[in-house]
Amino acid sequence: xxxxxxxxxxxxxxxxxxxxxxxxxxxxxxxxxxxxxxxxxxxxxxxxxxxxxxxxxxxxxxxxxxxxxxxxxxxxxxxxxxxxxxxxxxxxxxxxxxxxxxxxxxxxxxxxxxxxxxxxxxxxxxxxxxxxxxxxxxxxxxxxxxxxxxxxxx
Amino acid sequence: xxxxxxxxxxxxxxxxxxxxxxxxxxxxxxxxxxxxxxxxxxxxxxxxxxxxxxxxxxxxxxxxxxxxxxxxxxxxxxxxxxxxxxxxxxxxxxxxxxxxxxxxxxxxxxxxxxxxxxxxxxxxxxxxxxxxxxxxxxxxxxxxxxxxxxxxxxxxxxxxxxxxxxxxxxxxxxxxxxxxxxxxxxxxxxxxxxxxxxxxxxxxxxxxxxxxxxxxxxxxxxxxxxxxxxxxxxxxxxxxxxxxxxxxxxxxxxxxxxxxxxxxxxxxxxxxxxxxxxxxxxxxxxxxxxxxxxxxxxxxxxxxxxx
Numbered sequence: 268x269x270x271x272x273x274x275x276x277x278x279x280x281x282x283x284x285x286x287x288x289x290x291x292x293x294x295x296x297x298x299x300x301x302x303x304x305x306x307x308x309x310x311x312x313x314x315x316x317x318x319x320x321x322x323x324x325x326x327x328x329x330x331x332x333x334x335x336x337x338x339x340x341x342x343x344x345x346x347x348x349x350x351x352x353x354x355x356x357x358x359x360x361x362x363x364x365x366x367x368x369x370x371x372x373x374x375x376x377x378x379x380x381x382x383x384x385x386x387x388x389x390x391x392x393x394x395x396x397x398x399x400x401x402x403x404x405x406x407x408x409x410x411x412x413x414x415x416x417x418x419x420x421x
Numbered sequence: 422x423x424x425x426x427x428x429x430x431x432x433x434x435x436x437x438x439x440x441x442x443x444x445x446x447x448x449x450x451x452x453x454x455x456x457x458x459x460x461x462x463x464x465x466x467x468x469x470x471x472x473x474x475x476x477x478x479x480x481x482x483x484x485x486x487x488x489x490x491x492x493x494x495x496x497x498x499x500x501x502x503x504x505x506x507x508x509x510x511x512x513x514x515x516x517x518x519x520x521x522x523x524x525x526x527x528x529x530x531x532x533x534x535x536x537x538x539x540x541x542x543x544x545x546x547x548x549x550x551x552x553x554x555x556x557x558x559x560x561x562x563x564x565x566x567x568x569x570x571x572x573x574x575x576x577x578x579x580x581x582x583x584x585x586x587x588x589x590x591x592x593x594x595x596x597x598x599x600x601x602x603x604x605x606x607x608x609x610x611x612x613x614x615x616x617x618x619x620x621x622x623x624x625x626x627x628x629x630x631x632x633x634x635x636x637x638x639x640x641x642x643x644x645x646x647x648x649x650x651x652x653x654x655x656x657x658x659x660x661x662x663x664x665x666x667x668x669x670x671x672x673x674x675x676x677x678x679x680x681x682x683x684x685x686x687x688x689x690x691x692x693x694x695x696x697x698x699x700x701x702x703x704x705x706x707x708x709x710x711x712x713x714x715x716x717x718x719x720x721x722x723x724x725x726x727x728x
Binding site (some may be wrong): 406 | 431433464510512529530531532533536537551552553554567618704
């Protein structure tokens with residue numbers, strides 16, 4: 268009997284592999300990174316088996332190393348994601364995204380009556396009140412922001 | 422007394438120790454607040470009172486508190502008489518007023534304003550209400566009233582009655598009471614019960630609360646009935662509003678077999694009948710007075726804790 272043909276995903280030469288993304292969040296990660304775009308080759312695996320997480324998503328981005336600010340955003344929706352920076356087929360840097368205790372100047376407070384939604388010269392600040400399924404509290408108005416509200420802004 | 426924070430922004434910033442110390446100092450301030458003793462501990466000090474929104478009790482009790490301690494007050498009682506009408510933002514106004522004064526008290530309709538201002542100036546900032554957000558000095562005077570009239574906060578059964586969904590005073594009070602060993606009952610129509618977020622926070626603090634829509638369930642047990650107004654605009658159907666309002670009306674007859682004191686952050690409209698005013702139950706005017714010694718305690722601690 269013939270073995271079923273397996274579609275191999277080519278390793279990337281230069282770029283970033285984001286692994287251990289929470290299942291079904293790969294498209295949100297791409298949105299944070301402003302992808303897809305015409306120039307960048309992207310490979311996505313969704314809902315694949317993971318010994319650690321049960322199921323997970325993986326994203327491979329050719330020719331782009333992602334920036335620290337982008338990592339902070341990814342941490343909000345995929346707090347366990349791991350990042351591999353690839354140069355010439357070798358992993359040159361490996362790490363895990365880390366959810367900061369305070370999220371500054373990334374998200375807008377959902378409370379229209381919050382002081383941060385005025386003309387005042389103030390940047391938004393949120394404290395993490397729950398990790399895992401991330402929940403944030405606005406430093407100023409104390410309004411809670413839940414995961415779906417966070418994701419809709421990224 | 423030395424508070425652990427520079428500013429008074431949210432009751433959540435207070436430790437139980439800070440609350441107890443503040444209430445203790447407030448008690449010492451009471452004879453001065455009643456003009457039986459004199460004090461000039463804040464002589465030469467100036468409070469900047471920036472009331473972008475109208476207020477009667479809060480503004481006047483801050484002014485009284487400052488003056489009873491020998492200090493002075495400058496500021497405005499509505500945004501219409503400030504440079505805000507010329508388009509000046511809060512940032513510029515407060516930085517300037519902070520140069521003239523030793524502490525600021527601010528009320529604004531945007532939530533988070535006081536926290537924002539506290540980050541802009543070096544002098545202490547007191548939140549006198551920020552929209553639907555926090556009003557910590559109200560909560561402290563509520564706690565002081567309970568302690569003053571009932572001896573101790575621990576062991577009390579406090580029933581919060583009325584609009585628990587939108588009322589900021591009851592939210593802050595619930596968080597503050599959670600620092601004590603109290604029983605809490607939330608008495609409200611289902612549409613206006615305490616928000617899930619607060620119930621969740623209380624339960625994670627290990628606090629058990631009793632939720633009911635019938636005030637008769639708590640009348641025989643509660644030590645405090647803390648009443649808030651149910652606003653007409655929360656109900657699309659006027660008939661439904663009338664029915665609900667009637668079910669939460671506090672009058673002298675209802676209280677006949679109760680031992681509870683009745684508190685209210687004021688202003689009341691018609692949720693407490695006037696026949697309660699002169700009974701031993703009605704304590705809301707006394708409660709409003711206690712705003713003065715409590716604010717005196719805070720002003721003294723923040724502006725001059727060395728004396």
